[in-house]
Amino acid sequence: MSKKLPLVLGSSSVFRQAQLARLGLDFQTAAPDFDETPVAGESAQDTALRLAEGKxxxxxxxxxxxxxxxxxxxxxxxxxxxxxxxxxxxxxxxxAALSGQRIEFYSAIVLLNTASGRIQRYVDKTVVTMRELDDAQIRTYLEREPDAVYCAGAAKSEGLGAALLQQIDSSDPNALIGLPIFCLVDFLANEGVDVL
Structure with missing residues (x-):
């Protein structure tokens, strides 16, 4: 029987840490050191995957x-x-620019087994329709949800940001917060780690 490898979340995001903690697994976190400079002409999906893998x-x-x-x-x-x-x-x-618009969120996740070199990759696409927002609503939201400035699109959907949204089309509601949990459970199972 192979030894159980420790699980490391390569993220300093408190949102992702909280998501992973809900699975009840032992893990540690480490801040990745990776250049996140955008690459000209790269699709949003490719950018998300490149950054996740690079981290x-x-x-x-x-x-x-x-x-x-x-x-x-x-x-x-x-x-x-x-x-x-x-x-x-x-x-x-x-x-203000996103008010009433449809936004695509690409949430990439990779699981790298550093012992074997095996890497599993996935990108979730979630489409969000924003409500029509006026300046006062935006101001109120940012006053009450100051962490939103650290979220893609300033939409902290797991908090008050839910009030900004009119509709969400997703195969995994966790992905919008930042960690596609449904896929991660499969990736972990492929490495012999059972969540349940």
Whole structure:
């Protein structure tokens, strides 16, 4: 019987940590060291997958016998990628532009077995329709949900951001928060880790 490899979440996101913790698995976190500079002409799906894989691989030397989870999310609307606004002013502009729009969120996840080199990859696509928002609603939202500036598209759907949304089309509601759990459970099972 093979030894059980430790599970490492390659993310400093408290949202992803909370999601993984709900599965009841023992894991540790590590901040990946990977350049997230956009690549010209890259699709949102490809960007999300490249970043998720890059994050996982950046931790391989530090965790040579582990299962490393890498994840990233990219939002796409109006023919362009939307990042994390990182400040209130940019979040206000972003949310005003997204008002009433359909946004595609690409949530990528990889599971890298650093002992065997095996990597499993998946990108979830979630389509969100935003409500029509006025400036006062956007201001109120950002005052009450300050962490939204660290979320793609400034939409923290697991919190007050749910009030921004009119509709969500998804095969995994967890993916919008940042970690496609349904797929991760399958990836872990493929590596001999049973959640249930």
């Amino acid at each position: 996982a691989r950046s931790l391989a030397a530090d965790f040579p016998d582990a299962l490393v989870i890498g994840a990233d999310q990219v939002a796409w609307c109006g023919g362009r990628q939307l990042g994390k606004p990182m400040c209130v002013a940019k979040a206000q502009q972003m949310l």
